[in-house]
Amino acid sequence: MSRITPLSLGFANAILVQETGAIMIDTGAPATPETYRQFFARCAIDPQEIRLIVITHGHTDHFAHAHELRELTGAPVLCHSKALTALRAAKNPPVHPRNELGESVLRMIAGKEPPASQPLEPDILIDDEYDLAYYGIAGKVIPTPGHTDCSVSVVLDSGAVMVGDMIVSSPFTGQATIAYLAEQPELLFDNVRRLLSFGDLFYSGHGGPFSREQVRLALQAEV
Ligand SMILES: [Zn+2]
Numbered sequence: 001m002s003r004i005t006p007l008s009l010g011f012a013n014a015i016l017v018q019e020t021g022a023i024m025i026d027t028g029a030p031a032t033p034e035t036y037r038q039f040f041a042r043c044a045i046d047p048q049e050i051r052l053i054v055i056t057h058g059h060t061d062h063f064a065h066a067h068e069l070r071e072l073t074g075a076p077v078l079c080h081s082k083a084l085t086a087l088r089a090a091k092n093p094p095v096h097p098r099n100e101l102g103e104s105v106l107r108m109i110a111g112k113e114p115p116a117s118q119p120l121e122p123d124i125l126i127d128d129e130y131d132l133a134y135y136g137i138a139g140k141v142i143p144t145p146g147h148t149d150c151s152v153s154v155v156l157d158s159g160a161v162m163v164g165d166m167i168v169s170s171p172f173t174g175q176a177t178i179a180y181l182a183e184q185p186e187l188l189f190d191n192v193r194r195l196l197s198f199g200d201l202f203y204s205g206h207g208g209p210f211s212r213e214q215v216r217l218a219l220q221a222e223v
Contacts, residue, residue: 002138002158004203007039011114012061012205015162016043016050017154021136023052024075025154025162026205027065029114036065036072047073051135052124055079056164057151058086058093060116062205067118076123080143082150084125090116093148095181102180105171126152144195146188147179153195160209161199166192167215169207176207176214178222192219 003018007028014028022045040047050073055063058079066077066087079087086093092113097103124130130141132154139156147165154162166188170177182188192215195202202210210218 002156002160004160004209005043006203006209007035009035011112013203013208014039015203016040016045017137017156017160017162018043018045019137021051022049023054023132023135023137023154024050024069024073025054025203026056026062026164027053027069028205029061029064031065031068033068033072036069050075052132053077054141054152054154054162055083055087055122056153056162056205057148058083059095059148059165060086060090060092061114062164063087063120064114064116066116066120066122070120077120078124078126078130078141079122080150080152081125081127083148084122086150087116087120087122090119096183097180098182098185099180101170101172101177102182105180108171144191146184146186146191147182149183151191153191155195155198159198159200160203161195161201162203163192163195163205165205166195167202167208167210167218168204169210171206174207176210176218178218189219189222
């Protein structure tokens with residue numbers, strides 16, 4: 001059984017997954033080391049029990065505090081090899097709105113994006129599927145490009161999927177929507193459809209979790 005606990009921060013969520021082992025997905029933002037200490041205390045887990053930190057993609061609101069989280073837990077940081085430039089630079093690559101919603105959100109958050117605390121050298125780079133059994137988690141990390149070319153998702157055998165920003169809550173309506181920022185929109189849609197074939201509950205960096213039905217409706221709204 002998976003125990004999944006999102007940590008909702010002001011800008012983006014982090015997610016704790018506990019099975020035989022425990023991993024964190026993204027860092028969320030903004031946060032301080034104390035934010036994480038209190039969260040782990042609430043979840044009754046020793047930070048040193050965290051075995052892996054998965055960064056879903058190279059946007060700062062998802063990796064901002066990877067340095068602090070690695071210090072606190074001693075866990076390695078994993079990301080796609082194409083996220084390396086952003087993590088090393090500690091800043092966002094250019095983002096690409098694919099619709100009006102994306103343009104509105106970018107105007108709204110201009111200058112408010114949480115900065116990354118410092119440049120980060122990740123410990124594990126992947127280009128392909130990566131099994132999580134070694135970390136005591138029944139599931140895998142899979143590349144799911146589209147929102148960014150470095151996007152990955154965590155797919156658990158239990159049916160839960162952590163999608164990063166591929167599916168997010170609209171800041172205006174609160175409804176599930178397919179990422180309004182996308183480097184490759186067609187790939188994004190293909191990968192959201194692929195994830196629907198694996199999962200039944202979709203945890204996001206912004207809002208959520210979303211049911212299959214909510215994701216289906218979000219896809220339908222695009223055509
Ligand atoms: Zn993003």
